[in-house]
Amino acid sequence: MNQQELQNLRSMIVAHKRWDYLFGVLGILALMLGLMTFVALFSDMAVNGLARINVEFLTSFPSRRAANAGILSAWVGSVLVMVVTAFAAVPLGVAAGVYLEEYAPKNWVTDIIEINVSNLAGVPSIIYGLLALGLFVYTFGLGQSILTAGLTLALLILPVVIVATREAIRGIPQIIREGAYACGATTWQVVSDHIVPYASAGILTGVIIGMARAIGETAPIITVGALTFIAFLPTAPFTGEPPAGLFDWLFAPFTVMPIQMFNWTSRPEAAFLNNAAAAGFILVLMTLTMNGLAIWLRYRLRKNIKW
Amino acid sequence: MKISKFAAVAALTLVGVVGSALVHADVPLVKVDGSSTVYPITEAVAEDFQKSKKNGVRVTVGISGTGGGFKKFCRGETDVSDASRPITKKEMEDCKAAGVEYMEFPIAYDALTVVIHPKNDWAKNMTVAELKAIWEPAAQGKITSWKQVNPAWPDRPIKLYGPGADSGTFEYFTEAINGKAKATRGDFTASEDDNVLVQGVSRDVGGLGYFGFSYYVENKDKLAAVAVIAAPGKPAVAPSLQAVIDGTYQPLARPIFVYVNAKSAEKPEVKEFVEYYMKSGEKLVKEVKIVPLPAKAYTYNLEQFAKRAKGTKFGGENKVGITIEQLMKLEAK
Numbered sequence: 001m002n003q004q005e006l007q008n009l010r011s012m013i014v015a016h017k018r019w020d021y022l023f024g025v026l027g028i029l030a031l032m033l034g035l036m037t038f039v040a041l042f043s044d045m046a047v048n049g050l051a052r053i054n055v056e057f058l059t060s061f062p063s064r065r066a067a068n069a070g071i072l073s074a075w076v077g078s079v080l081v082m083v084v085t086a087f088a089a090v091p092l093g094v095a096a097g098v099y100l101e102e103y104a105p106k107n108w109v110t111d112i113i114e115i116n117v118s119n120l121a122g123v124p125s126i127i128y129g130l131l132a133l134g135l136f137v138y139t140f141g142l143g144q145s146i147l148t149a150g151l152t153l154a155l156l157i158l159p160v161v162i163v164a165t166r167e168a169i170r171g172i173p174q175i176i177r178e179g180a181y182a183c184g185a186t187t188w189q190v191v192s193d194h195i196v197p198y199a200s201a202g203i204l205t206g207v208i209i210g211m212a213r214a215i216g217e218t219a220p221i222i223t224v225g226a227l228t229f230i231a232f233l234p235t236a237p238f239t240g241e242p243p244a245g246l247f248d249w250l251f252a253p254f255t256v257m258p259i260q261m262f263n264w265t266s267r268p269e270a271a272f273l274n275n276a277a278a279a280g281f282i283l284v285l286m287t288l289t290m291n292g293l294a295i296w297l298r299y300r301l302r303k304n305i306k307w
Numbered sequence: 308m309k310i311s312k313f314a315a316v317a318a319l320t321l322v323g324v325v326g327s328a329l330v331h332a333d334v335p336l337v338k339v340d341g342s343s344t345v346y347p348i349t350e351a352v353a354e355d356f357q358k359s360k361k362n363g364v365r366v367t368v369g370i371s372g373t374g375g376g377f378k379k380f381c382r383g384e385t386d387v388s389d390a391s392r393p394i395t396k397k398e399m400e401d402c403k404a405a406g407v408e409y410m411e412f413p414i415a416y417d418a419l420t421v422v423i424h425p426k427n428d429w430a431k432n433m434t435v436a437e438l439k440a441i442w443e444p445a446a447q448g449k450i451t452s453w454k455q456v457n458p459a460w461p462d463r464p465i466k467l468y469g470p471g472a473d474s475g476t477f478e479y480f481t482e483a484i485n486g487k488a489k490a491t492r493g494d495f496t497a498s499e500d501d502n503v504l505v506q507g508v509s510r511d512v513g514g515l516g517y518f519g520f521s522y523y524v525e526n527k528d529k530l531a532a533v534a535v536i537a538a539p540g541k542p543a544v545a546p547s548l549q550a551v552i553d554g555t556y557q558p559l560a561r562p563i564f565v566y567v568n569a570k571s572a573e574k575p576e577v578k579e580f581v582e583y584y585m586k587s588g589e590k591l592v593k594e595v596k597i598v599p600l601p602a603k604a605y606t607y608n609l610e611q612f613a614k615r616a617k618g619t620k621f622g623g624e625n626k627v628g629i630t631i632e633q634l635m636k637l638e639a640k
Contacts, residue, residue, distance in 0.1 A: 064351040064595055227340075228349045229368035231357050251366045253336075261368070266343070266500050268525035268596070278573075 008017070042284060049278030057278060061231035062260065066271030071279050073230040073258035077146070078215055078286070080234065080249060081256060084150020084156065085214055089205055093158050097165025097203075102191055121159035128156045131221030137224055144225030145236060147250040157210030163207020168199035200300035208294035212287045218258040228263050230255045243244050257283045335576035340369035341376025341389030342475060344417055344519060345563050347595040348391050348588075355591065356583045364576045373475045376447075377566075381605045383407050385569035387581070391475030392419060396623030408569035411619045412481045412581075413634055414588055416598040417481050419559040420522040421533040422505075429453065429460045432543035434536040435558065438484045441465065441515065447492035453513065468494035468516030470506040474499060475551045479609045480517055483558040483627045505530065517559075520546055521596040535559060537628075551598045554630035560598070561627075562634060569617055585609045604631050 060070025096117075104110045124222060133151035142148045180190045196203075234252030257279060265278035337624035339349050346368065353366035361631040371379065380388035381402040394402075394411070402409060421438065423430055429455065440446060440456050453460040470477045472489065481566045482488040496507055501518045508514040509529035523546070525530055533544035538558040565584065585608045592599040620637040 061354075062350075063354055064347060184354060225369070227367045227369040229353060229366075230347070232362060232365045253338075266502065268346075268501065268505075268522040270525070 030158050033046050041105030042281075044287040045281045045284070047277075048274050048279045049276075052274050052278035053281065058274075058282075059107045060223060062229055062263075063231075066267075066269055066275055068263075069275055071260055071282065072258065073233060074257045074279065074284075075257050075282065076231070076233055077226075078283075080146050081149045081153060081221075081254065082211055082215055084147060084152040084250065086207065086211060088151055088154035089157050089161050089210065090184045092154070092208070093161025094165050094203055096158075097162045097169065098191055098195065100162070101166050101169040102187060117159050117162050120266025121163065123219055124157055124219075126219040126223060128152055131155070132220060132224050143251060144227075144253060145251045146254045149221050149226060149254065149256070151213040152252075153217060156217065156220065157207075157214050160210035160213070161203070161206055164209070165199065165203050169195055169207070171202060172198050182225050183300050198305055201298045201305075204297050204301065205294045208297075212290045212294075215256075215287060215290070216258055216283065218256075218262060221259065226255050227253055228255060228259060243257070257286075261304055308511050310437040314323075323408055329428070331387050335574070337364065337366045337387065337577050337580045338385045339366065339387040339389060339565075340371050340379050340385045342371075342373040342391040342563070343370045344391040344463040344475060345414070345565065346370050347513065347521070348415060348470060348597060349387075349565070349584075349590050351591040351595050352580075352584045352587060354558050355474050355587060356580055359583070360579075364580070366580065368416070374418070374582055377401075380409070380566060380568065381405055382526040383568065383570075384438045386568050386574075388568075388575045390566055391619035392478060392561070392625055394566065394623065399619065399623055409619075410567045410569060410612065410615065410617055411621075412565050412567070412585070412611070413562040413600060413604065413606070413631065414584070415563050415592045415600060416551045416560050416631075417476070417479075417563050418551045418556060418598055419483075419517055419561070420520050420521055420546045421437035421515065421517045421535065422508050422530040423509060423533055425529070425531045427514075427531065430457075430515070431531065432534045432536060435484060435538070438535070439486075439635065441467070442469075442481070442491055443485050444490050447494050450453050450492075463513045466511045466514045468514060469495050469497055470501065470504070470518060471497045473500045476517075476519060479627075482563075482625055488625065492631065504511060520551075520598060521608050524596045548593075548598050550600060552631075554632070558628040561599075561625075562629065562631065563597075567612075569615065572612070572615065581611065581612055585612065600631050604635065607635055 013258065054109060057070045059072050060068060060077065061072050062074075063069040084278075100110065100114065104113075104156070129152060132148060132155065136142045136148040136151055137144060144150075176194055176198070177190055180194055185193070234249040234254065259278045261276045264272040267273075321567050329439075339353065349368050353368050357366055364567045368389075369376075376385070376388045376390065377394060377398045378401070379385045381398060382405055385570075394409075421433065422491075437456050441450055450456060451464060452462050453465050454462040456465070457557075469480070469491070471526075478488050481491045485491060498504055498507075500524045505522055505526050506517045508516040511528065515533075523530060528589055532546050534545040535558075536543045541610060542555075544550050544556045546556050546559070546595070551560045554560075565581075567577070567581050572581065585605045588605050589602055621632065
């Protein structure tokens, strides 16, 4: 290799490095665009809303007087709906994911199911609301209740949970299955003793990301009939007259955070806009807490896995 | 092991759910739904009513719009329906088919307010004919400058803001000004959120918009209200509590209503709620910056409620420019 060729090679490398660098800058800019938008929105909400956030705001019912209005019924409603969503979506989603990965025969029926599950994740949420209105509210007669809303959001995040479960299961080395089967384990034993425990970190992450999406949903919840003004809480779970009274809360009318916010933003008085900002701030905090929980749980569970 | 425990809990949950679906707890509940225009009043009444009952009665209030509210009401799903216009023929039929009988009570006035930018010094008074020239369907794409409406006005572009087609406000304005409900030009900025309309007009010297009186009251520093001349030779009347109550602010003042399911009214909690509504109505309507009816109208409502006077006084049609005096004299059809 003569001097000339070496020179060419070097300049080529420099040129490529430059492109590399440029792409890096572009990537950071793209990242910043998203991040700055969030920071701007979040700080705007904080500036308008922080003055309103105190214990009374969290423990008061909505009111016509902006200064007395709070989000008690809204955040309790959101939390209870999320509980129902988790109880419905996790067993169904995990079972479906496990079935598709471990049990389902590889044929065209399975292929169609797989394609449909992926497509379901892209269906607009209002469609789920309309489905739920016909199915849960009218056909099953569950009414415009916490149960209906929870099940609706569970349908919404089911594809996310299924996909996350399958991804997590695929990450488990094949030798683990082979080892278990070689020792004479049945499919169920492999699934319950190895697959699900090892995949639980990934599954949990998927579940919580799905839930973080669901908590901000408004359209399907309005469709199934969440109300705007509620100045009472549902019967506290598991305190009613057993056995039936224990589940009264599931059938209670309810409202959720995004609906409360939406109502406040459309009021003529400016003071209600500050309330909406404060409620938005708390909703974002709730979402961030859920995401934080996902990260922490994943870390904890990964640490415990010893292959 | 873990899994079977989980299955047991899940099974138990299911049994409980089914069980409680059959046996509901008995907390008296009043369900209200309907118009967003009436919502602030019903919300205030519901808030105070629940407090006066020491939370012994629950009241829920939804915002499905007047039409959406009547759909639920005529299926018997709600006890009370908020309405920013009288019930229509179609809705009357739906109620009849489902065997739902109802009582109609006007509870306040909504004064539609036409607003302009405070720096607009030429259009402080407008006739109904001028408003029609601006908003009628034929104006679409043609009337683009203030000068075209009235030669005395400057040649400035006119920017229009109005509520979306689903609102009762839109329906009433088009009927009162253009002569036919929902007939309007299409090239204006429409929003269901009145705050968007406030923003639009307040940033545009050539802007013109209309919405409920309360949004104007809250934004008096950013907007000016147009005084409306109902007919040639009549005085220009600016919207105000007094002008609406004495019937001079025409034709843009309209009564708004609540409808009560006659069967629900037999339940003590609904009966008490409606009575509370009429007794505290005047005070609370004023508090939420809506125009109240004269005190005697609420007394009249109470008498009608005691008599259980069923039906509507409008026969399925909107009546433009009706005063409360005329309304009280009408016979139910």
